[in-house]
Amino acid sequence: MDKYNFVSESNKAFLRFHSDYSIAGAGFSATWQAVDVSGCPLQTLTAREGTLMSPNYPHFLMAHLDCATTILAPAGRRIWLQFLEFDFGAQRKNDRDLQLQEQARSEAVFEIDLSGGNGPFRPFQLPGHLTDGAYLSEGERLRVRLKTADKPRGIGFKAVYRTVVQVHEERLVDLSNVTVGTLLHLNYPKPPPPHVEFLQHFVAPVGHVILLELYHMTLTESRSCPGGTGIIEVTDNYADTNGTWWFLCEAATELGGRSESSTLAITSYFNTLYIKQKSGMSGVQLNATVKVYPG
Known part of the structure; x- marks a missing residue:
């Protein structure tokens, strides 16, 4: 026996x-x-910022845990939660280990409740989701729960949180090991939150370009969308003399459920693109594919 x-x-x-x-x-x-x-089993945090970790992180995920943490923000604030690491032994790299991955998912369950009445959900369930791991509460309360069975895998999770009033967040997305991935709106699979500016900076390896394919979106010449809904801004600082901006609104849905738009494709001039989710009174849905090619 070694260990x-x-x-x-x-x-x-x-x-x-x-x-x-x-x-x-x-x-x-x-x-x-x-x-x-x-x-465990319950704790409530009221600090304006802090760190959340699973017990025994970063060594190994312990069995028979049932830990629920509620974060409370002051009145009028929301809670920004961002994961630095999430390893429950179920990362899907190929199709050969599907049975082991399903077993790992059943041995450790992690849920997030953003309040707002939409119920809890399990993050990191969609393979290839490049922007998973950042969430904004819908109100002044956010709750996470970790529950493990007899043989959980992985080392657990580490996340940071802070309370915010005006949400202007920025995140770097490294595409060094990515050829194809999915880009979805903040808080997916829950509805996108209102009153948010969330900027994501995508960086591919030098000598490569980024192809962004957006679905159910239409181009607009203004910087706002009808009805106070959110807008998607895509920026390429190296295209043209002073950079190029694209402003996108959600496509209207015709009778019968058909969308008025087709797929919009944007290719970066060099190896970087900026994508901003800028919501108004309501959030903006985002569904896109990111592909990295040699330039």
């Missing part, structure tokens, strides 16, 4: 070692540490 991890069910553990003349070997070496599980 064995034992986790006690309570705050006490007993180790007993016994040998006699019939046993020969090098013996054993062990280390121990106390794991903070004070956030």
Whole structure:
């Protein structure tokens, strides 16, 4: 045996070692540490910013956990939550390990409730979703829950949060190991939040270009969309002399459920693009594919 991890069910553990003349070997070496599980089963956080981690992160995900954390913001504020790492052993890299990945998903369940009455959801369920891991609460409360069974995989999660009034967030998306990916709106699979400016900077390896294909969108010459809905801004700073901007609105849906738009394709001049989700009284739906090609 090279390594064995034992986790006690309570705050006490007993180790007993016994040998006699019939046993020969090098013996054993062990280390121990106390794991903070004070956030289980329930805890409430009221700090304006902080860090959330699964118990025992970043070593391994412990079994038989049921931990729920509620973050409360001051009146009039919302909560921005962003994951720095999320490893539950179910990352889908190919189709050969589907059974193992489904088993890993059943052994560890993580849910987020953004308030607003839309119910909880499980993040990181869509393979190839490039912009998963950032969420904004719909009100002054956000709740996360981690529940594990007998044999969870992975090392757990680490996230940071802060309370915000005006939401102007920016995020870098590294496309170094990406050839094809999906870009969806903030808070997916829940509705996009209102009153948000969320800028994402996509960077591909040098010598490559980014092809952005947007679905159910129409070009507009103004910087606003009808009815106070949100707008998508795509910026290429290197196209043309002073850069090029595209302003996109959600396409109207005709009777029968047909959309008035077709696919819009935008190719970067060099290896970078900026995409801003700018919502008004209501959020803006975003559904796009990102592809990286040698330039």
